[in-house]
Amino acid sequence: MLTPLSSLSRLKGVGEKRAALFRQKGFRTVEDLLLYLPRKYERRGDLRPLAEASEEAEVLVEVVKRRWWRGKRYFILEAEIRDDSGRGKAVWFNQRRLLRTIFPGKKYYMRGRVKREGESPVLYSPEVKGEVPGGILPIYERIYGIGSGVIRRLILQALEQTEISENLPGVLVDKYSFPSRRKSLEFLHSPPEGASLEELNSGFTPYHRRLIYEEAFFYQLKVRWLQEKGKRPKGRKYRMEPSGLSRAISLFSFQFTESQVRALEEIVEDLASPYPMRRLLHGEVGSGKTAVAVASAALVAMSGYQVAFMAPTEILAFQHFSRLEEKLSSLGLSPVLLVSGMKTSHRREALEKISSGEAKIVFGTHALLYGQVNFRKLAYAIVDEQHRFGVAQRARLYSKGEEPDVLLLSATPIPRTLALVLYSELSLSTLRQLPRPRRVKTRLLKMKEFSRLVPLLKDLMGRGGQGFAIFPVIEKGNLDVVDAERGFERLREYFPEFKLALLHGRMKMEERREVMERFERGEVHLLVSTTVVEVGIDIEKANFMVVFNAERFGLAQLHQLRGRIGRGRDEGYFFLLSPSPSRRLKFLQEHQDGFEVAEYDLRVRGPGNFAGREQWGIPRFRLLHPFLHEDVLRQAGRDAGEFFSSHREEVSNIIKEEITLG
Numbered sequence: 001m002l003t004p005l006s007s008l009s010r011l012k013g014v015g016e017k018r019a020a021l022f023r024q025k026g027f028r029t030v031e032d033l034l035l036y037l038p039r040k041y042e043r044r045g046d047l048r049p050l051a052e053a054s055e056e057a058e059v060l061v062e063v064v065k066r067r068w069w070r071g072k073r074y075f076i077l078e079a080e081i082r083d084d085s086g087r088g089k090a091v092w093f094n095q096r097r098l099l100r101t102i103f104p105g106k107k108y109y110m111r112g113r114v115k116r117e118g119e120s121p122v123l124y125s126p127e128v129k130g131e132v133p134g135g136i137l138p139i140y141e142r143i144y145g146i147g148s149g150v151i152r153r154l155i156l157q158a159l160e161q162t163e164i165s166e167n168l169p170g171v172l173v174d175k176y177s178f179p180s181r182r183k184s185l186e187f188l189h190s191p192p193e194g195a196s197l198e199e200l201n202s203g204f205t206p207y208h209r210r211l212i213y214e215e216a217f218f219y220q221l222k223v224r225w226l227q228e229k230g231k232r233p234k235g236r237k238y239r240m241e242p243s244g245l246s247r248a249i250s251l252f253s254f255q256f257t258e259s260q261v262r263a264l265e266e267i268v269e270d271l272a273s274p275y276p277m278r279r280l281l282h283g284e285v286g287s288g289k290t291a292v293a294v295a296s297a298a299l300v301a302m303s304g305y306q307v308a309f310m311a312p313t314e315i316l317a318f319q320h321f322s323r324l325e326e327k328l329s330s331l332g333l334s335p336v337l338l339v340s341g342m343k344t345s346h347r348r349e350a351l352e353k354i355s356s357g358e359a360k361i362v363f364g365t366h367a368l369l370y371g372q373v374n375f376r377k378l379a380y381a382i383v384d385e386q387h388r389f390g391v392a393q394r395a396r397l398y399s400k401g402e403e404p405d406v407l408l409l410s411a412t413p414i415p416r417t418l419a420l421v422l423y424s425e426l427s428l429s430t431l432r433q434l435p436r437p438r439r440v441k442t443r444l445l446k447m448k449e450f451s452r453l454v455p456l457l458k459d460l461m462g463r464g465g466q467g468f469a470i471f472p473v474i475e476k477g478n479l480d481v482v483d484a485e486r487g488f489e490r491l492r493e494y495f496p497e498f499k500l501a502l503l504h505g506r507m508k509m510e511e512r513r514e515v516m517e518r519f520e521r522g523e524v525h526l527l528v529s530t531t532v533v534e535v536g537i538d539i540e541k542a543n544f545m546v547v548f549n550a551e552r553f554g555l556a557q558l559h560q561l562r563g564r565i566g567r568g569r570d571e572g573y574f575f576l577l578s579p580s581p582s583r584r585l586k587f588l589q590e591h592q593d594g595f596e597v598a599e600y601d602l603r604v605r606g607p608g609n610f611a612g613r614e615q616w617g618i619p620r621f622r623l624l625h626p627f628l629h630e631d632v633l634r635q636a637g638r639d640a641g642e643f644f645s646s647h648r649e650e651v652s653n654i655i656k657e658e659i660t661l662g
Contacts, residue, residue, distance in 0.1 A: 341509025
């Protein structure tokens with residue numbers, strides 16, 4: 001028998017290649033797969049006459065004749081089909097195996113997308129069976145190259161072979177009359193024929209509610225553990241003279257806003273407390289979170305302790321380091337950079353400075369917490385873009401050093417009431433003012449209208465402006481989108497007189513650093529990139545951005561991208577290109593306030609885990625929707641508090657196990 005924590009590779013049909021595809025999506029264990037619920041359910045066996053088939057239809061037809069040929073890119077199989085109502089066609093691409101299945105003179109059930117060629121219906125790549133299926137079929141979102149049918153077969157195999165025991169306390173199962181965990185998973189992955197299709201697709205069955213509550217309960221239980229962890233005395237004091245605060249603020253050429261000053265005062269008060277700081281600093285794009293964080297880091301470093309400043313990307317870590325190295329050194333603070341792509345000699349030198357205590361402020365990615373990184377006197381950890389830093393990772397961080405003070409920075413504005421629920425172990429500081437006013441015009445266009453922008457973009461670059469062209473993927477793969485590599489070649493044809501550069505996450509660190517340095521020096525007019533530039537990149541001359549296939553991004557993510565431009569004196573232009581502009585994108589065009597955008601995005605798009613695991617500004621959840629299920633979060637919080645009080649040792653073991661797995 002398997003356990004929920006067994007590797008996915010233990011399942012028949014999950015070889016090395018398929019396991020790698022699952023890992024790209026964050027699926028490593030059997031439990032990860034079992035909690036991947038269908039995106040929708042469909043009832044099968046609702047047949048229609050072929051002559052009336054439209055959109056998505058099920059038909060029972062006879063194959064009259066078939067033919068096949070090899071095109072330039074595809075193997076094509078075409079069958080002439082009929083029933084009592086008329087005739088039509090079915091067409092499949094790259095499905096040679098059907099030659100052994102489909103024969104003239106036999107009847108088949110077919111289900112698929114229907115288009116019309118004159119009066120005749122054509123089914124494109126329909127599902128084919130020898131008999132009419134019945135019941136309810138769960139449909140799963142594809143995982144890269146893994147289709148819904150394969151996912152369904154693997155999940156049913158996992159259900160059959162996995163020992164699924166109850167994980168909620170019995171008193172809570174009884175209190176809410178929850179179905180068992182196994183029954184909930186079996187029902188949602190293999191619903192009985194009589195189940196309500198409407199309830200299943202709404203996500204409001206008792207089985208959905210049980211799994212949603214389960215996720216909320218264990219999240220809140222971990223939060224209670226973190227609260228307790230923050231109550232232990234840290235046993236150190238910092239020198240917090242007013243002159244030191246003034247020197248720290250003087251690192252920046254601009255004047256702090258009132259909200260920045262207030263946030264820094266709150267942080268300083270926490271740092272002076274005998275207990276470790278646990279604070280979340282969140283705010284609008286460009287509101288100066290980094291400046292506040294660096295000023296507080298300088299104060300701690302001036303007291304002789306070490307600070308770890310963790311950025312979400314190597315590019316951003318390098319930008320922070322290169323811009324602050326000289327200024328921090330002028331205060332007698334020795335900063336170092338430590339990222340995975342460094343040369344071996346540079347990495348060895350950085351590790352030595354960190355372990356000896358010579359390096360006072362260390363800029364890097366979250367890798368600072370892992371491997372052979374040994375701090376001598378780590379007292380303060382700053383985590384940028386904290387939503388990539390879950391509860392287990394926060395627990396690991398709290399265990400580093402001797403009860404380090406921790407400041408989390410939120411790259412996306414979160415509605416305050418939601419933040420108070422999600423981060424109840426943290427104190428909260430909010431920045432809404434911008435140090436420098438920004439003027440950015442947002443325009444929404446269809447993809448085919450890009451040529452209309454070309455004269456304007458040439459004019460902006462001709463007058464010294466710089467810009468970004470953002471694509472959703474590096475290379476096309478199976479998605480129907482424009483990718484960065486092909487987009488780069490096409491844009492060079494549009495703008496032959498300007499300098500273009502390509503930047504993405506698969507490039508070596510030295511290559512990425514060299515591209516960013518050229519862009520900062522103004523040697524590159526147009527930077528073609530993926531979302532590696534989403535957070536923190538600050539180029540004053542950057543005054544336009546074009547986002548291709550904008551429908552592929554969340555609104556909060558697009559708002560982050562919009563924050564990369566218009567940071568200088570010139571007006572900024574933000575262009576969203578999409579095949580068919582949606583209501584979501586129109587909302588972004590009409591709204592500039594990041595808090596409004598984030599709230600709308602969460603309400604409409606959800607946390608992102610029904611169709612994928614990426615989402616912006618809040619913790620990653622599988623099933624929980626922070627807005628729709630806020631009442632569940634609150635109730636689970638109360639239940640978790642009561643359980644924690646009477647089962648501390650058991651809770652501690654749960655957290656330690658998750659830290660180990662993470």
